[in-house]
Amino acid sequence: MIGRIFGDRGTRQALRRIDRPAAALLAVAQAIVAAVGWFVEPVWLAVAVAAQMALGGIGAVRVLGPARPELGLARYAMPAAAGIAVTLVGRLVPGGISLLLVPVVAVLLWAVTYLELRVERGTGGRTIGDLLVFAIVTGATWGLLELFGPRAWPTPLIVVALFALPLALRAAEARGALGAEAVGQALLQVLATGQVAAATILLEMPVYAMAVLTGFAFYVWGGAVEALRGGASGRSVALESGALALVGLLAGLLLHRP
DSSP states (O other): HHHHHOOHHHHHHTTSSSSSSSHHHHHHHHHHHHHHTTOOOOHHHHHHHHHHHOOOOOOOOHHHHOOGGOOSSSGGGGHHHHHHHHHHHHGSSSSHHHTTTHHHHHHHHHHHHHHHHHHHHHHHHHHHHHHHHHHHHHHHHHHHHHHHHHHGTHHHHHHHOOOHHHHHHHHHHHOOOHHHHHHHHHHHHHHHHHHHHHHHHTTTOOOHHEEEOOOOOOOOHHHHHHHTTTTOHHHHHHHHHHHHHHHHHHHHHOOOOO
C-alpha cells in the first residue's frame, strides 16, 4: 500500500516540498489507526496494535533506509512503539476530545520518526530522544494497566516489560553500546523498571502514578548509566539517582488513596 501511494505522480508532486514525505505519511496512517483503536472492543484493539506494528515496521524500513551497524537496529522499532503507545493511552481520553487530538498525535508520531532521521544524519538531540522514550514508556504502561487492570498482575507487568525491552535497547544504542553490551544494558534497565512497576502495583497506587513512576524509573536508570559511562563516580550517581527515585516514590505515596 505504501509503495502504491508513493508511486502516484500526484502524491509525489504534492509532497515534493516536504522533507522526507514518507515520514509524514507514516505518521498520518498511524494516527488514523490509533484513532480507530480508541473506540473498538479489546479484541479489535489487538488488531489495531498489530496494524501499528506492521505500519511502524514497514514504514521504518521505508523511511530510515538500510541498517547502519554503528547506529544499531532498535531504532527501527521506534515508530511502531510510539504508535502502540498512543493507541493504548488514547483510550483513556473521552471520545469527543480524543478526536480533536488526532492531528496532535500525527505530529508526535512524525517527531519520533524524524528524530531518528536526525540521528542518522548526526544531528539528533539526545535529550529530546530520552524524553520521547520516557513518554512512550509512560503512555504504554498507563494504557496497559488500565486495559488489564493492576490486580491481574503479573500479566500487565510482563506485557509492560516486553514492550519496554526494545525501547531499552534503543536507549542503550543511543549511549553508544552495541551488540551484547547493548542487550545486557537493556535487560538490566527492564529489570530495574519492572521492579519499580511491581512495587507500585503492590502498594496499590493510582494507575496514573504507577505509569509515571515506571517511566520515571526507566528514565533515571538510563541517566545513571550515561553518567557512569561519562566518568562520574559511582557514589555520586547512586546518591543522585537514589534521591530522584525517592522523590518519585514519595510523590506516588502522597497520591495514594487507600
